[in-house]
Amino acid sequence: MHIEFTLNGKAVSVDVSEEMTLLRCLREVLGLTGTKSGCESGDCGACSVLLNGKLTKSCLLEMPLVAGKEVITIEGVHAPDGGPGIMQQAFLDHGAAQCGFCTPGMILAGEALLMRNPSPSREEIRRAISGNLCRCSGYTQIIDAIEDAAQKRLVKTK
Ligand code: FES
Ligand code: FES
Structure with a gap:
């Protein structure tokens, strides 16, 4: 399915299966490997991102629920000059x-x-x-x- 959302301030669109999680989409489709894959069962928090400003475990979130939302990953929290925030x-x-x-x-x-x-x-x-x-x-x-x-x-x- 086709999903559009905002990622680190930019509009993105992806074609993914309905079962794909946001974690796998970030790492495997979009190449953003800063979000870590740990337990993939909601227990460790390594996969945490911000979804509409709320801390969210991306391993538990299937892509249909991401449509139209704003996602911030670790790649999106640097300083304006590109250095560490x-x-x-x-x-x-x-x-x-x-x-x-x-x-x-x-x-x-x-x-x-x-x-x-x-x-x-x-x-x-x-x-x-x-x-x-x-x-x-x-x-x-x-x-x-x-x-x-x-x-x-x-x-x-x-
Ligand atoms: S990978 Fe452990 S909570 Fe998501
Ligand atoms: S798990 Fe190694 S720094 Fe936290």
Whole structure:
């Protein structure tokens, strides 16, 4: 079937089977491999993207449900000059990306949180990433990074 949607700010159209998930479409049809394939059963969060601004597990989402929607992937959150965005830089600064497998999903979980709550508490950050698993970091550096990105964004918008 033919599906049109917005991907990282640009209109795209794809011809895919009805059963194809957004995760597979991104990686296999559109060549965007920043979105990671982990469990493909909704348990790890590695495949997280933003769908109309909401954190969404792309492995669970079949393409018919993507039609007409706005999808943001990790490839869409860089700075305007193409360098790391504020959240990405904070992950680098805090050592929050180790093997990096969970990192795209964690960054998008952080972005989704700051869109609805620009000044979250550490507990709110912890809850916001509770659907995203990390086997390397113990989570503290990830929470530090999201907290830092929130503070830097607030300073930037003042
Ligand atoms: S790959 Fe989607 S939740 Fe694990
Ligand atoms: S940095 Fe390796 S799984 Fe999170």
